[in-house]
Amino acid sequence: MQFSPSRGLPRLDPLSRPFSLACGGPAKSTIKMKTFSxxxxxxxxxxxxxxxxxxxxxxxxxxxxxxxxxxxxxxxxxxxxxxVENIISEREATAVAQIAHEIDNNLMLRRDALIRSASDIASVVPHDRQHYQEWLNRHHMMKSFFSNLVVIDRRGHQIANLSDPTSGEVDLSDREYFRQTLRTNAAIISAPLQSAISGRPVIVLTAPIRNNNGELVAILAGTIDLARDSFIRDLSDVKIGKSGYYFIVSRQGCT
Missing domain, CATH: 1.20.5 (Single alpha-helices involved in coiled-coils or other helix-helix interfaces)
Incomplete structure (x- = not known):
């Protein structure tokens, strides 16, 4: 909160004042004034x-x-x-840097696990819905890292879903994380967004599934639900003093 110095009150014109003071009395009376030292x-x-x-x-x-x-x-x-303010500011900056480092490490750990899984799933032949779904079912322990795992084909359609195998195809071709993975043929971490499958706020991590020639044939995507229990959700329970708290801001300025 910023305070600005108050300006002096405007001097009112005698004719514009809301009220005035006057002394009345006989015309011949005189006013005596006392002096003081x-x-x-x-x-x-x-x-x-x-x-x-x-x-x-x-x-x-x-x-x-x-x-x-x-x-x-x-x-x-x-x-x-x-x-005191400088000390508090330095301590808060150090704490924020440490927490940001922990979040980075957690995301990198999950990204590396997803890349290894995509490399493993590449051995599935042929690359079709049934075999992808069977692979996901056998690796349900991956849900300790992710809220859900899905496989997306080159058209941008979901063809396998760990949490809901019967969900059918969902068109994800308009999602930036799909386009970026398809364009770069590399693993990416998305900005926070609303899931097209669950409708919940999530972060999506992707890893390309490549054939023997190194060509991208599908994408393995893992989601982290920001509203449920997760290493990011736990951040909202951390308090600074009596009323302070941490929050995460995306590059677009969204919290």
Whole structure:
């Protein structure tokens, strides 16, 4: 929150004021005003002003000492506050960097597991729906890494699904992770998106399935459900102080 210095109140024209004050009385009456002396109100000033040069000098020195001490105290408080803020900022930056590193490691671990699985599934001949589905059924332990595993053919159609073998074909050809994998013939990690299969927020990891000639014949895709229990979901349970929290922002600025 930022505070801006208040401006002085605008001076109102006498004719535009919402109200005015007036004194009424007989025309012949006179107004008597009492005067007061500064020396009576501030007797110390009277003593200093009428004192010797030494007294005046001592008073000036005392005033200078008081003002200097006040300025030093204010500067010390500001410096200490700034130091505390810098320490907290550095600690938070270190904590964020460590958590980001852990997330990277978790994603790389899952990507490498997916690449090895895609290399293993490439031995399945022929490359058709039935054999892909049988391979997924035999490797259900992969669900410890992913919420679901699917196989996508070169047209962009899902042809095998570990969680729902009877789901049938789902057109994923418009998905950026499919297009990027097909274009680069390499494993990728997608930005957070809404799954076309489950409708849930997910991250998709892909790995190309290649034939003996190194040509891409299908894509093995693993999804990580961001709304369910996962290493990323656990991040929302971590608190900073009383009300602080962590959140992840994609390159598109989405949280």
């Amino acid at each position: 500064v020396n009576k109100v501030f007797p110390f000033w009277h003593k200093v002003s009428e004192g010797t040069l030494t007294t005046r000098f001592a008073a000036a020195v005392a005033l200078l000492v008081v003002v200097t001490a006040a300025l030093i105290s204010i500067a010390s408080i500001v410096f200490q506050q700034q130091s």
